Structures are given as structure tokens and as C-alpha cells.
Amino acid sequence: MSVTLCVGFCLLWLKADATPAGFSEAVIQSECRDRYLWLHVASTGPPPQFEAVDGGGIHSLSEPLASRCGYTISTLRMGGYTTVRASYYSCYTQNQNDKVFTFSINVLLSDATGHWSSRHVSTSCSPAEPWSPRELVCEEDYMEVSVSRDVSCDAQQGGGGGGQAWNVAASLAQQAATSTWQLMFLQDGGQAVAMSVTEAQSLGYSVMVTSRRVVLRSPYRQPHSQELTVHGVPVEVVQASLFLRQKLAVVMIDVSLACTLNSGSFDGARLLWDVPRVMTPLVGGEGRFESRSLGLGVEGRLLDRPTAAARGFSLDLHGDLVQITVPFGAEGGYRRSLVVDNVYSEMYVISLLYEHVFSLLHDDGSGVETRHRLFRVLDTPLRCQRPITIDQTVSDDHQFSVYLGNIPADVALEEVKVNGKQLWTAEAAEERSHSVGHVVHTNGSHAYTLRVPFEDAVVHRMNLGEGVLQFSLDINFTLTIVPHGDSYHHHTFITARLHDAFPPELQAECTEGGVTFSVEKTPRLGSLWEVGVGQEPLTAELAAQRGYRLRNESQSITLEVPVSSVGYTYEDIDLLHFYGTFKLLLRDSQTLEVQVSTSKRCLFKTKEMIVCSADGFMTVVTTPTATWPTVHPDKTSLLDRSCGPKQTDGSSVLFEFSLDSCGTRAMVGESYVVYENEIVQDRHLIADGPAFISRDSQFRLTVRCFYPLNAVSRLFVDRIFRSETPGCSN
Incomplete structure (x- = not known):
């Protein structure tokens, strides 16, 4: 008579021990946690490599050996580190009666030059909680189940699917059982395949039998695995059992595995992960399912309910599914931001741990407790976050006010350019802090406010007529992700208008000595x-x-x-009076377009003067009779004796001549052209024997006009004189 024994399955728990002496916590940390050793390696260079050390030598933990042997090397490096979870039942780990597990691992690190160095970690760990009859772990790269050898039940009440398939397996086990352990896989259609442990290991499975437990480990998508759908969730299942013959009995231990394959979804604000509440392949057959506890954790550690709730995590039952939700950016995960096509984009990654403790109770009161633990890395797609600008300008305030919002917490404003000119930089923020303000919001985002007065030189201005001025800003914000420095730009164009923006009036009046102008200042528009x-x-x-x-x-x-100042235009000059005209302009201070022009023409008494006109004439009024002995004005001339005065009286004389006539001399200096002539009177001589007698004075008066060289458009070519400005006299 044969007796068939069957047992149930498991989950994990957490425990923290001190970091081993001799290792820098900033580089390598190790910690004994319940059911696995945790290694944390911070590195900035290439990912570290790992080796397991035992009596048989050194074993490189690269794929596929790592997943077959119970080592999970996490690919989650957003925080700049690598983590390793090594199962207590991993290969090359020393096991002392399922109570003490000793790990010996080399951590290989590369420096900036590509040189590799080795750091050794040696740690002994013990489970913090007693082993459950069955413990099942769904790691990132493998599935593992460990089952107690002491728990048994009737074959007809076993899990693993029950029914006809299980009966076929039990029958085959009774026929093929030997005194050594064998592994049997149940296939679709009720087929069963038995093989030795050595054969199973050659196919990539790992089988371990200790004094207290049996362990089966399988990488995902092995030849004997099946993919099922349980309540709409894809699940990978390996239905297997270990068996051997002991005297008259056949010991048959269910080592079936079942792990979900879904990686969750994202609804724009939350990560969602659905897990079947009842994993059918593990609880088939007769019996009553009873859920004991549900737990959720991060980075391999379970969280208590208050902590999980404070982080916004939720674990809710929805019919046959347990739905886990994690808010975007929740504590415990990692946000990565980058710039894609000049758009700020970010993603969120979190390593979750889900634990379900349940039992299958039979009518006779027996039951087997199962701890089922799933490790899963969930991530979101890239989420774009574009800045927004709001024009808050009030024209009556005479300044632009622009709000730049929706700025993530890890982004800073680096530079502001307005109309192609740099207005503000973060480095010089203290110098012009009045132009950019910072606003922090309670949700972690922040914003900036930009204020630019209308009269600022960077503002573009357009006179639309009828007293309407339009001001415009073409703004380019440069935003930078801190600390890695990726930058992106946000552009906006803003206009504002002022009405009744007429230029001030110019008032002018003649005085005895010149012209007086007055300009009334317009409040807040003076700089325009x-x-x-x-x-x-x-x-x-x-x-x-x-x-x-x-x-x-x-x-x-x-x-x-004063009438003798530069800028006058003189007309109708005679020996008694002349007209002087002075023009004052009012221009747009930015475009320099003339808005108002006021000329004042005044009559002044003629005094001694030299006028150098822009059209190339020199007018001279002088009083030669002031000499002693006196000079007769009507007897004076210029160097060309044929050029006499235009007007004389008893004491004064007026000459008016073009600069290319009357013997005028021209001289060119570095920056001026000088035109020079002389007013002369030759003495009338009377012969008296060998001598000459004259009663007239010898008179010579030099008159000059200076013109800026860059203002004279033609010189000595066609003898036609033109100057942009009047000259000055001497």
C-alpha cells in the first residue's frame, strides 16, 4: 500500500541588520532581510559586477546563471545605484539546518579609468520569522518555491490544480518513484513528464533538498511553463511536484509555481497594478480558501498601513482582483526628468512588493498556510509637462506682468531673453531681482513672474497714431533641470497698448537775447x-x-x-536786424522718429557777427571804424578786390559771399575744413618826391568758417559746396 504526501507554499518577511564593518555606506551596504540578503551599491561608472564564492571557487553572477541560482540584480539605476537580492536558498550559499545562511560575495567596481577592483562581502543571516509551510516568491527574473518536508496531506486534497491531472501525476509517481528525488511536470491535457533532478537542472531549473525543506527555482518562460489568464490577468504557471519512494510510501510534494506577468498601467496620475486575489493554479482541488493578510511594500520592505496611506498607496479589493494604486511621484519611487524635443518629460519608477498570506482549509480541519510574495518594478511612460504663460499686464500700470507656471520642482529658470536681448540670468539675479519673482506652490511645483516696465530699453514700441502706442515683448525663457543641467526653452509673445499717449507740447517765445523753449513732462510717459x-x-x-x-x-x-549759439538758422541779415530761427524736436526715444517739431523765428538787432551757412555762404558784419585811425567801410573789400561790401553805413560793413569765391582759401585738417578770407582796406598813397604820403589806415581782418569734415559732402570737385550742418566762425 502506497501513501502519497503533499504540502503547500510561501511568502517573505523583512529584517534589517547592521552594515558589516569595513565597508563604506556611501559605496556598498549589505543587510540581512527576511528570506534574502540585500546588497546596495552606489556607483557612477559602469554597473558593478558580482561574484559568488564557495568551496568550489568563484562564480560570476551574470545571466542566465543569476536568475537560475536565485540572484536578482536590479536594473533600476535611476537613483545611481544597483541592488542585489540573494535568496537564502541561492546557489553557493552555505545553509546550516535552514536557520543560518552564510553569503560570500565579491563586488567588482570600475573607476573612471576603467580599472576594476574587488570588494568582498561576507554575511550570515537568519530568518526573522519562522518558515511557513509553503513560501512562494515571484522575483523580477525568476520564480522560487520552498516547501516544508514535514507537512503532508492526502493526494486527493492537494493543490496544484487537483482533478484528473493530479491523479495522473500521483499514479505516475507511484510507478516511477525511486529512492532518489525526481521532478514531475504536469502539462496541458493531463500529460505528466517525470525526470531526474540532474535532468531538470540541465534544463535551467534549480532543485534543492535540505534537511527541512525542498526548493524549486525556475527562470521565467521555461519549456514546461504555461501562460494562463486568471481573472483577466496573465499568469505564468509551472505545475510540478517532487517525489521519491520511502519504503512502502511515495512522498509527493507539490512545488507548483504561479506568478503574474502584468507590469501595471498608468492613468495619467496613478500607477495601477492588478493581482488576482485567488491564484487558481495554486489553490485548486477541494478545500475552503481563507485570506489571512494583504501587504504592500517598497524596495523589498513591507510598509505598515499608516505609512502606506500617508504615501498615497492603496490596496483595494475589486471582485476577484486586488488593485494596487501608487500616485505619480510617491515617496519610495524615483522620478527621472529629461528633455525630449525641447519638452520637459518625466517618468516615475517604483519597485513594489506585494504579499498575500492565505490558507486552504479542508473538512478535517487541516490546512496549509501559503505566503505568496511578488516583486515588481512599475514605471510610467514619459509624461510631458509644458510651461504655461499668463499675461497679467494692466496697461495703466505701465509695465508688463507675465506669469510663467507649471514648472516642475526640479527645474529652475536660467535665463530670460526679451526681443533678442538678455534681460535676466540666474547668476545675476541679485542685480536685477526686481524683474523676476519666484512663486512656490503647495503641490511642489513652482512659477515665476516677470515684470518689465514699458519704458525699458528692451521693449519694442510702435506708434499706431491717434495717441495709441503698442508695446511688445518677444520672450524666450530658458529652463534647466537641476542638477544634471538639461535645458529647454519656452517662447511667448505679448503686446500691450496705451491710449491717449500723445507727446507733450513744445512752447517757445522770443527773448531779447535768444529763444526760450518749455516742454511739459507727461507723468510716467516722460521716458517715451x-x-x-x-x-x-x-x-x-x-x-x-x-x-x-x-x-x-x-x-x-x-x-x-542764446542767439549766438550753435543750431540757429540766420536769414535776412542787414546792418540793423536779422532773423534767427531755432528748431526743437520731440522724437520717439526708441525709434527716433520725429513726433513733434517746433521752430521759433525771432527778429534780433544786428551786432558784429560771422554766419557760416550750410549752403556754403559766409556772412560777416563788422565795424571797421573802431580802429584808429578810422577805416572807411565803403573802401573795404575781400582778398579779391572786386568783392566789395554788400551793405555799408557810416560805421559798419556787411559782406556776403560764397565759399568758393572772392579769393577764399580752403584748408583741410584732421577733422575740419577751414575756409578763410580777409576784409582789407589798402591805403591811398600820394607821391611826395621820393616818398609816399597816406592819410588812410592799413586794415586787415581775417574771417574763418569751420565745417566738420564728415559733414561736407563735396569738396574741390565741382566747386559746389554742401554741408549737413552750418559751420562755426572764427
């Missing part, structure tokens, strides 16, 4: 207009240079221009 004399802006320096008297007061500007 520029007062000019010809091509030059009216400044205190220009006024001092030319002899103007300028008073710049709070409400107005007053300019007194």
Missing part, C-alpha cells in the same frame, strides 16, 4: 520721448558744450538758447 536739437539728443552735456541754459525740473524742461 526724447528732446533733440538736430540729430543730437538734448542732454546736460550738449547744453554746456553749446552754451545753452537747461533747467530740468520735476514738471517741465526749460531751454534758453
